[in-house]
Amino acid sequence: MTPADHEANLLEVGRRVVAASPADETEVLLSEGRQLLTRFSLGQVHQNVGTEEVWAVLRLVLGGRIGVATASSLRPEALDQAVASAMAIAKASEPEEGWPGLPAPRPVKRFDSYDPATAEAPADARADVAAQIIKAARQRSGEAAGAVEVEESSLAIVSSRGVAVAASHTRAQAHTVVTCGDGSGFAEGVGVRLADLRPRTIGRRAAVKAADSRHPQPLPAGHYDVVLEPPAMAEWLEMLSYLAFSGKSFQEGRSPLSGRLGQRVTGEEVTIWDGALDRRTLPLEFDFEGQPPQRIKLIDRGVAKAVVTSHYRARRLGKRRSTGHALPASTGYEALPMHLFMKGGTSSAEALVAGMKRGLLVTRFHYTNILDQMKTVLTGMTRDGTFLVEDGRIVHPVRNLRYTENVLEALGRIDGLSRRLTLVRGPVVVPTVRIREVNFTGTTEF
Amino acid sequence: MPSERRAGHATPPVSKGVAAPTLPRNCLSPPARRPILGGVNPLLERACDLARQAGASYGDIRVREEWQESIAVKNGRPEHIACGLSAGFGVRVLVDGAWGFFGTHRLEESAVEPAVRQAVAIARASARLRDKPIALAPVEPAVARYETPHARSPRRVPLEEKLALLAAASSAMKGPNVKLAQAFFAAYETQQSFASTEGARIEQRIVQTGGGIAATAIAGGELQVRSYPNSFRGNFATAGYEYVEAMDLVGQGPRVADEAEALLKAPPCPEGRRTIVIDGGQLALQVHESCGHPIELDRVLGMELSYAGDSFLTIDKLGTFLYGSPEVTIVADATAPGGLGTFGYDDEGVPAQRTPIIEAGRFVGYLSSRETAPAIGRTSSGAMRASGWNRIPLIRMTNVNLLPGRAGTLEDLLADTGEGLFLATNKSWSIDNKRLNFQFGTEMCREIVGGKLGQIYKNATYTGLTPEFWGSCDAVCSAAAWRLWGTPNCGKGEPPQTARVGHGVAPARFRNVQVGVKT
Numbered sequence: 001m002t003p004a005d006h007e008a009n010l011l012e013v014g015r016r017v018v019a020a021s022p023a024d025e026t027e028v029l030l031s032e033g034r035q036l037l038t039r040f041s042l043g044q045v046h047q048n049v050g051t052e053e054v055w056a057v058l059r060l061v062l063g064g065r066i067g068v069a070t071a072s073s074l075r076p077e078a079l080d081q082a083v084a085s086a087m088a089i090a091k092a093s094e095p096e097e098g099w100p101g102l103p104a105p106r107p108v109k110r111f112d113s114y115d116p117a118t119a120e121a122p123a124d125a126r127a128d129v130a131a132q133i134i135k136a137a138r139q140r141s142g143e144a145a146g147a148v149e150v151e152e153s154s155l156a157i158v159s160s161r162g163v164a165v166a167a168s169h170t171r172a173q174a175h176t177v178v179t180c181g182d183g184s185g186f187a188e189g190v191g192v193r194l195a196d197l198r199p200r201t202i203g204r205r206a207a208v209k210a211a212d213s214r215h216p217q218p219l220p221a222g223h224y225d226v227v228l229e230p231p232a233m234a235e236w237l238e239m240l241s242y243l244a245f246s247g248k249s250f251q252e253g254r255s256p257l258s259g260r261l262g263q264r265v266t267g268e269e270v271t272i273w274d275g276a277l278d279r280r281t282l283p284l285e286f287d288f289e290g291q292p293p294q295r296i297k298l299i300d301r302g303v304a305k306a307v308v309t310s311h312y313r314a315r316r317l318g319k320r321r322s323t324g325h326a327l328p329a330s331t332g333y334e335a336l337p338m339h340l341f342m343k344g345g346t347s348s349a350e351a352l353v354a355g356m357k358r359g360l361l362v363t364r365f366h367y368t369n370i371l372d373q374m375k376t377v378l379t380g381m382t383r384d385g386t387f388l389v390e391d392g393r394i395v396h397p398v399r400n401l402r403y404t405e406n407v408l409e410a411l412g413r414i415d416g417l418s419r420r421l422t423l424v425r426g427p428v429v430v431p432t433v434r435i436r437e438v439n440f441t442g443t444t445e446f
Numbered sequence: 447m448p449s450e451r452r453a454g455h456a457t458p459p460v461s462k463g464v465a466a467p468t469l470p471r472n473c474l475s476p477p478a479r480r481p482i483l484g485g486v487n488p489l490l491e492r493a494c495d496l497a498r499q500a501g502a503s504y505g506d507i508r509v510r511e512e513w514q515e516s517i518a519v520k521n522g523r524p525e526h527i528a529c530g531l532s533a534g535f536g537v538r539v540l541v542d543g544a545w546g547f548f549g550t551h552r553l554e555e556s557a558v559e560p561a562v563r564q565a566v567a568i569a570r571a572s573a574r575l576r577d578k579p580i581a582l583a584p585v586e587p588a589v590a591r592y593e594t595p596h597a598r599s600p601r602r603v604p605l606e607e608k609l610a611l612l613a614a615a616s617s618a619m620k621g622p623n624v625k626l627a628q629a630f631f632a633a634y635e636t637q638q639s640f641a642s643t644e645g646a647r648i649e650q651r652i653v654q655t656g657g658g659i660a661a662t663a664i665a666g667g668e669l670q671v672r673s674y675p676n677s678f679r680g681n682f683a684t685a686g687y688e689y690v691e692a693m694d695l696v697g698q699g700p701r702v703a704d705e706a707e708a709l710l711k712a713p714p715c716p717e718g719r720r721t722i723v724i725d726g727g728q729l730a731l732q733v734h735e736s737c738g739h740p741i742e743l744d745r746v747l748g749m750e751l752s753y754a755g756d757s758f759l760t761i762d763k764l765g766t767f768l769y770g771s772p773e774v775t776i777v778a779d780a781t782a783p784g785g786l787g788t789f790g791y792d793d794e795g796v797p798a799q800r801t802p803i804i805e806a807g808r809f810v811g812y813l814s815s816r817e818t819a820p821a822i823g824r825t826s827s828g829a830m831r832a833s834g835w836n837r838i839p840l841i842r843m844t845n846v847n848l849l850p851g852r853a854g855t856l857e858d859l860l861a862d863t864g865e866g867l868f869l870a871t872n873k874s875w876s877i878d879n880k881r882l883n884f885q886f887g888t889e890m891c892r893e894i895v896g897g898k899l900g901q902i903y904k905n906a907t908y909t910g911l912t913p914e915f916w917g918s919c920d921a922v923c924s925a926a927a928w929r930l931w932g933t934p935n936c937g938k939g940e941p942p943q944t945a946r947v948g949h950g951v952a953p954a955r956f957r958n959v960q961v962g963v964k965t
Contacts, residue, residue, distance in 0.1 A: 035941060037940060039749070041747075043575065043577070044576050044577070044578065045544060045574075045575040049546075050548045050565075052550045052551065054551050066527075068526075070531070072530075078531070085531075089528070089605065092527075093609075123570075123571035126571070127571040127574050145749075145752040253669075254662070254664070329528075330530065332518055332526040369876045371907060381876070383879055400883075402878075404963045441909070441963035442883055442909050444880070444883035446882075
């Protein structure tokens, strides 16, 4: 079947469910796809998996009362059972305060983000990518661990309000951690096409960093200027997004932006937006309510501007339309920005390092978590290449450090950003960033 | 890796010694006349036959159906209710010494052949990058059936009854600044049929249930959460709805709300090196992150290196490394009654076991699989579990339990401590990629003064290095204070898998621990 066939089938199944539903309102989210992933370590493939899956998420509304049920099949009996379950939930529930009804249809753009060659890539093609990463690492005496993943999917949203949209996508990604003695380095690639991944470059970049990070020296905890490479910056941005940009959290008073829209919340260098239709990310034509996603500025030159919403939350916040960032009804989060961007500056990544008197070059963070959500205090570790920089030059690698930092405050101390933006898994599109005086609060043994 | 936690369930006293592996025999019986998943036997037999015909030296199939339900009530009203049913099967084959796996939602006999064909093709591609063929540790093929003992199937309890309990619990949390009074319930009923080319035929029905309450107080740009019986949606066990009924969520509501209010007004926890006493819920997550993950043998062998990391507990340390003080004895026990990580057989057909991990401070064992166990010259510890039909089994925690000590009750331990801090209920967790440097935040912190609980502090954190921290443990409460906690959201692997695992602990004391951070 072609992607168009899959989409047509999903739309037809969705229409049948909507037509047969006894509820006042019915929304059906259907997805169908294959996910294939090859993992390797020490030059060996140790896991290699594939799945074909379908998922149905049904949201039924009865007198303003909502019931949600999911199924892993498109068979009529499975969908009938899901309808019955959702109806039972709706009947047992209470009317949703201010329920505005399901959203009306709005035009959505079509994107060409489906690559047949990627969708049809056999297991050998993933093994080829893995082999090239391993070979590139070994050419520099490194040993690669990592994964190569290919995914194809079709998604359709159909509702009793008239929404009927569908799209298909492919995704490919590869990442590796290369170890070289006691050094390690990380690199990744992500895109719509497997052919665009450049595995030799991924392997080489990680291997060079692994070799450079051998024999790390201990460095005491303290305040250091940092240059955050894109994976590190992306991790902060994703955590900030989770804390701050949900309309639900905002209205409940749990967001650090609650009551602060229009106020300065961080430095002027910081502009963050969500852009699901931007070709620099992995585009998504509509959200999980079938609505077109707005390009929405969340923070503009340090000033809090907006949060993202589903249709329901938009109406609760006095807006006519959602921002187009609804999540599947099976989650309680309602909406989140899923295609974050951060504006770059005028520098190059190399110049940011060259302009640092004394500080750290950080490849990426590990296991970041929240200590204080209103103050955006996060903690986490550095990983896979942390280097001491003095007078603009890398002096030596250092052992990994723990940071504990108020991220909105830290972003207020940015003193340089790269012009170039990089797509990082997430997807998040970010520059390399230099920040003064980040608080590193602990050390480890490697 | 990351997660949330839970499961509180009094268990019989456990001796500090390490018992031989045992099974909850009362739960095991010969295969039932009526299979758990009706009509799947032809799929099982067909998959095994096809795997053999394709030249697989080993093959298995898991047919699985999982029902789940989650309910959230906010400020006395339903906030989000969802239920789901997922069914399918996954085929795993070892061909030319390498693994291949394929899972499909198409639960029909005609889907078996293409799934096996895909798994074999994937295995052959794996073999291109495999110079050492995988060899599996032996296991006696079991023909058995296991079912979680439970009184009330959560699936059969009327939704109205669950909602009424949660609404009452939510409504019981009141305070001038309590803006969110939430009550949660979740349950999972998993039915699985497993067959291997070696002759194993195992049916299991696992029932997992949990819930909890949380009061969120917000004022003046400050937010504080207080939870019961554990944070991040409560506590979980292998049990039926009776487990949630016994929590007394309604009765605990006023205290939880009062403590959330008190935290808003409390001063921040001062920084410094202190003696700390850690309660069960927080200590369970401490065990999870600093012991449970680093003893996963696949991590140790580098199989998770590019994602969650590896482990400081390298194979050369086995049997000799001092992980902690003599007070610290830890087992991985998949047989613990009520533990969230309790089952009859793992997803390779290996019987549930109780495996010594730390004996009086000395590191003696790993969580392992049939593939990894030969690396340490042992057989599998029975820890391979998959999060669904669409995922390959990985080494996962079972119930990684800190065995009780001799320090009596929590009150006895506080009295013996005299001065220090009491830290309760997890709020934040983070640990490095070898599982050495950790930092945890807790919802509640109380000064211990004269052996009694005093001043409340907010935003407490503590940090350390794993062996140094466990080496500073000089007291663990006795069996009467020991209980099982569940962690229902343990993340691992690519594609990501979420496992539900358990930890039995009693409150314990640690000396000279860094509390807070220098600003």
